Amino acid sequence: MTAPGPAPDRSRLLRRLALLCVVAGVVATGFLVPLGVGIDDLSYQVPTVSGGPDIDPAKVPLATTVQDRNGATIATLYAQYRTPVSYAQIAPTMTAAILAVEDRRFFDESALDPTSIARAVVNNASGGDLQGASTITQQYVKNYLIDVVDRDDPAEQAADRADTVGRKVREAEIAVQVSHAMSKQDVLAGYLDLVEFSGSVYGVATAAQAYFGTTASALTVPQAALLAGMVNNPTLDNPYTHPQQALARRNVVIDAMVQDGSLDAAAGATAKAAPLGVLANGPVVPGSTCMSxxxxxxxxxxxxVSYLEQAGFTDDQLATGGYTIRTTLDPAASQAIKDAVDADVPTTQNGVANTFALVQPGATGHQVLAMVANRNYGTDAGAGETATNIVADPSNVFGAGSSFKIFTTAAALEAGTVGFDSALPDPSSACFPVPGSRTCYPVHNDGAGYPDPISLQDALATSPNVAFVGLEEKTGLPAVIAMAQKLGLRTTLASNDVGRPPITDPADPLSKNPQYDQPQSQYYQGKPSFTLGDSPVSTLEMANVSATILSGGVWCPPTPILSVTDRTGAQVPVNQQPCAQVVPPGLAHTLAAGLSRDTTIGTSAAAASAAGWTHPGIGKTGTTNASESVAFVGGVDDYAAASMVFADGPHPQEVCPGTPVHLGQCGSGAFGGTVAAPPYFAAMKAILGGQPDVPVPPPDPAYLEPRDGSSTVHAPN
Structure with a gap:
């Protein structure tokens, strides 16, 4: 490590500061070269500041706006809440006020104020501290260092604020360079765009809106004077916490405007008589995250936000880049779903969550239209909020129940072990071999009356357990799990059996427990219960499974992004996974046809009838063994959806139907058709309105009968 050099001589630094004034050509009339400065010193050239920053307005942190598909703002992301403003967009009252109180000679001086420099030199000669009176240009540099260059480094920020000669010299050197590169108007606008007005409010445009509900171009004299007065000490002169001090400071600014001639005396008296006039309960600013x-x-x-971060954007970029993010969110559909899930399970209902995702199928993309829950996104658990994304993440740790029979059916159709017209063995109970074990897995149907054998179509509609575990055994667990991954369970199957990333740290005692250290794609290879859906799952990904089926077997990532533009309006590319034909179109059509009877004769038929539902579509319900979770996965027209109701509290129990849905020990418990399906029908009726029905495609003839195991891609019918 290099030893620190001797501290610079204070007198030498002051002389250097004075010489900067001379070199910058800003010596005022009558300003004499400071005593002790020799003639040879006048040849001093302003150096490039070693390691000094470029003052670039394009690097100033700006808020990012997140919009719905119609362009309405849904959230604002920021580290410093600031909206850009040009000199032409700032009211003359504001520029007059800031110059009157901070730098009256701004348009006549260069980067430095020689009068202040001379006073500092004289003061130093008498042993006093370095005095203030920096120019606007110097203040611009100082604030740029604090709020842009060193905004993430408290120690450097403290150095930027330190009342030392060395800091003043560095600041002055950079200010001289700024004055050569920028016009006076741009410097003044840059300064007013940069400065803090307390808390998260940065820049005059944001301050005008936050304190007065107006724009920077429309600021009145009292408003402009209040803001100009706050710049020097935004904490002490805050009109909400120190209203009398703020009023007094405002009036000092108004007096200064009268003194420098930018405001006549009568107008000044009128302005001083005005109340503070700030908005109630302000400053009024949006929250800085999606929780707002x-x-x-x-x-x-x-x-x-997480989607963009996975695409390569950093959290800091999103909080400071001033992007406009146009998302795929459909506000009408989203509100209709929110109304439906809140009616099913109240927001503050203890221990019960109702999540719902809506995706638009398509061969070139799967746009996410809504992601909603009865819970709200936030940190106040008492108000029914959660900070976990329970719609996107594999947060339903109890599983989607029999809706996973979709994967077993698709894998069997692909392998040719079953056809659309096949009948499945369906005894009331059976015990199936467990791969790699001498034991068997006992299964029974939930209720009596199932035919044996049962047709594949009726089995999908009425959901007997024995038939599907038998089909899973015949097809093979690896093929069924691989099908789940192909159709859409990407994040889900990469998580462990508690819905978290697998533990890989060998120091963690759970790292040797397969339930925690293995992804589900590995953990369930030997567990026949997979087709009964007892594993953690993402509601969004189950909706995307439906979208893959309705897209003719084309999987696409569920995208929430339409476009991203930067602060200049230029398009910013977003890296996304490409779509892929994961199963043949004929298989997808056949699977859809098999799922088309759930709402007419199947497990959701009663709820559909009660809702007056008549639209053709696909559907599959699911209920876990102890009813801790129930699900409905479906689709209609150009919409694919999943609704899941599950226990989400620290003391999970059986989910019980009722008004409201609740936890308890109710014996029969909730079912996918009785609790998860109703919000689907309610929301989709509102969303569809009078749209004409879109029929479900018929099964592909190639998949009507069992085949030899090949998977030939057939053209859609």
Missing amino acids: ARPDAGFFCAYA
Whole structure:
């Protein structure tokens, strides 16, 4: 380590500061070269500041705006809440006020004020401290260092504020360079765009809106004077916490405006008589994260942010880059779903969550239209909020129940071990071999009356357990799990059996427990219960499974992003996974046809009838063994959806139907058709309105009968 050099001589630094004034050509009339400065010293050239920053307005942190698909703001992301403003957009009252109180000679001087420099030199000669009176240009540099260059380094920020000669010299050197590179108007606008007005409020445009609900171009004299007065000490002169001090400081500014001639005496008296006039309960600024989004948009916003971070954006970029993020969120659909889930399970209902995701199928993309829950996205658990994205993440740790029979059916159709017209063995109970074990897995149907054998179509509609575990055994667990991954369970199957990333730290005692250290794609290879859906799952990904089926077997990542533009309006590319044909179109059509009877004769038929539902579509319910979770996965027209109701508290129990849905020990418990399906029908009726029905495609003839195991891609019918 290099030993620190001797501290610079204070007198030498002051002389250097004075010489900067001379070199900058800003010596005022009558200003004499400071005593002790020799003629040879006048040849001093302003150096490039070693390691000094470029003062670039394009690097000033700006707030990022997250919008719905119609362009309405749903959230604002920021580290410093600031909206850009040009000199032409700032009211003359504001420029007059700031110059009157901070730097009256701004338009006549260069980067430095020789009068202040001379006073500092004289003061230093008498042993006093370095005095203030920096120019606007110097203040611009100082604030740029604090709020841009060193905004993440408290120690450097303290050095930027330190009342030392060395700091003043560095600041002055950079200010001289700024004065050569920028016009006076741009420097003044840059300064007013940069400065803090207390808390999260940065820049005059934001301050005008936050304190007065107006724009920078419309500021009145009293308003402009209040803001100009706050710049020097935004904490002490805060009109909300120190109203009398703020009023007194405002009036000092108004007096200064009268003194310098920018305001006549009568207008000044009128302005001083005006009240503070700030907005109630302000400053009024939006929250800085997705937790400030409206109740139906918080989880969606959080997913959009995580999606962009996975695409390469950093958290700091999103908080400071001034991007405009246009998302795929459909506000009408999102609100309709929010109304439906809140009616099913109240927001503050203890221990019960109702999540719902809506995705638009398509061969070139799967746009996420809504991600909603009865819970809201936030930190107040007492108000029914949660900081976990329970719609996107594999947060339903109890599983989606029999809706996983979709994967077993698709894998069997792909392998050719079953056809659309096949009948499945379906005894009331059976015990199936467990791979790699001498034991068997006992299974029974939930209720009596199932035919044996049962047709594949009727089995999908009425959901007998024995038939599907038998089909899973015949097809093979690896093929079923691989099908789940292909159709859409990407994040889900990469998580462990508690819905978290697998533990890989060998120091963690759970790292040797397969339930925690293995992804589900590995952990369930020997567990026949997979087709009964007893593993953690993402509601969003189950909706995307439905979208893959309705897209003719094309999987696409569930995208929440339409476009991203930077602060200049230029398009910013977003890296996304490409779509892929994961199963043949004929298989997807056949699977859809098999799922088309759930709402007419199947497990959701009663709820559909009660809702007056008549639209053709696909559906599959699910209920876990102890009813801790129930699900409905479906789709209609150009919409794919999943609704899941599950226990989400620290003391999970059986989910019970009722008004409201609640936890308890109710014996029969909730079912996918009785609790998870109703919000689907309610929301989709509102969303569809009078749209004409879109029929479900018929099964592909190639998949009507069992085949030899090949998977030939057939053209859609």
